[in-house]
Amino acid sequence: MAMMRLRREDPRVVGAFRLHRRLGAGGMGVVYLGSDRRGQRVALKVIRPDLSEDQEFRSRFAREVSAARRIRGGCTARLVAADLEASRPWFATQYVPGPSLHDRVLEHGQLSAAETAAVGAALAEGLVAVHEAGVVHRDLKPSNILLSPKGPRIIDFGIAWSTGASTLTHVGTAVGSPGFLAPEQVRGQGVTPASDVFSLGATLAYAALGDSPFGQGSSEVMLYRVVHEEPQLDGVPSALAPLLRTCLAKSPEERPSTMQLSLRLKEIAAREARGVPQPTRRQRVAVSAAERPPAPAVADAPAGAGERGAAAGERAGRRRPRPPAQARRRPTGSAARRAADQRLLRQRVFVFVTVTLLVTLGISLAQGCQGPL
Known part of the structure; x- marks a missing residue:
């Protein structure tokens, strides 16, 4: 500084x-x-x-x-x-020793996706504490973010807005600061924590682009763009662009909460630091479906079916797995002896029946030969 x-x-x-x-x-x-x-x-x-x-x-x-x-x-x-x-x-x-985010970008250029996400995650976490204290910053912008050796720090907690004056009257503020106000602030409506989320989104876009997402121009032009035009995020890393676009939604209800924003930015920072590519929407849906717990099999069964199903499952768990067909064709030990006994029994029955038939046939032939002459 x-x-x-x-x-x-x-x-x-x-x-x-x-x-x-x-x-x-x-x-x-x-x-x-x-x-x-x-x-x-x-x-x-x-x-x-x-x-x-x-x-x-x-x-x-x-x-x-x-x-x-x-x-x-x-x-x-x-x-x-x-x-x-x-x-x-x-x-x-x-x-807080260290340059402001505005000066850092001005002197050294825009931040990488990993750096932007890491700074944003810390700032969003800081805003959680600010909002829990019942305070809305109302003037979050790159010049109010100091990059200390221990991490980013937020300064000037809305005190400059105590006069009720517009930030356009500030002396020494960064050029383009009107581009960091939420639409509801420009319209003179009440501010909420969602207003800080919009300002943080514009601030992170500045860190990734090196410029306000609403460009440059006179105060009136900048304020008109904030209210009526979409932010220009061409050049923002693809890992960050969708999230920043939701932060810059015109309606406060469509913006994420500071807690949601902090968690999402932490994920992006960790992934970008490891060099892992951003998952596609189809991949995210597939992962979400895979992580969904399976539905219980007896959810709609009648009363008592749960106990019967549990007992059946217990009995099934005690059953031995069926051996392969080849293993079943190769009995060993007592099973082999039983099979041999069965074959011997079948052979004896066959011999007995055959002998009986032959004896009966012989007797019949003998009687036929001794008939009347």
């Missing part, structure tokens, strides 16, 4: 923090690099003087800071301290 020297009008000490450098300026005020007595570094934002006099802004700012305190998770910049009653309210978050 680029740092600048302090200007003459900049404070040197705010609360318990000593300020060292300027980190940037935005619609709310100036962000400084500071540290406490223990050497812990923070990113400290001091509100602009004109906003400090706006009581409505102070109330909204207080609500946002209170919500930010509830956020837990490793993918966010933790809130360290804040003073809502100061003449110029301020808050300090954990300092």
Whole structure:
């Protein structure tokens, strides 16, 4: 993150923090690099003087800071301290070393499919914690994603939206930031976690393309495209394009949840890291069918059939498997002896019947020869 020297009008000490450098300026005020007595570094934002006099802004700012305190998770910049009653309210978050996603892509080009999916999975998991705390970021974009050595971090949790002003009035934001707003935000409708999903989809498309999926142009042109035109995802890796397209659906109800998005991106990141090709729809259906448990065989049987079927199955399990036909034709041991006895018995019966017939025939012939002369 680029740092600048302090200007003459900049404070040197705010609360318990000593300020060292300027980190940037935005619609709310100036962000400084500071540290406490223990050497812990923070990113400290001091509100602009004109906003400090706006009581409505102070109330909204207080609500946002209170919500930010509830956020837990490793993918966010933790809130360290804040003073809502100061003449110029301020808050300090954990300092995250590393470039923003916007600067990383600008200087080194787009990310690979595996890198984009890994960054997206971590960010989606971070958004799960944000939404569970009752917070909607409302301004997720590449310049609000910091790539630290420990992974990506989300900063500026919607506080810039506390004024009710459009992000178009921001100073120093990345060119094309209107292309990262959800359609319902452009229309002035209520925001939900699904709005963050849209913004994350546009942010990941930027990481994979090196540009907003809605191109470049004036603020009015960009906002019109977000509401009325489909995103241009030509060039996005095929492993990511279908998922990002669902994130960029115009209707919030058609977008995946942050949990679903996190799990799907983790799968893609693991597969791309191993170099495994993306399965086709037919393959996914086949795998799904193969993994489906078989239907029970007696699901519709009448009462008592289950017990009979179980008993039959138990008896069948005790049966010995039938030997092959060749093995059955080669009896051995006692079976061979029984077969021999049966053959001998048949032979004796045959001899007895034959002898009996011959004797009977001889007697008949003898009687015929002794008849009257």
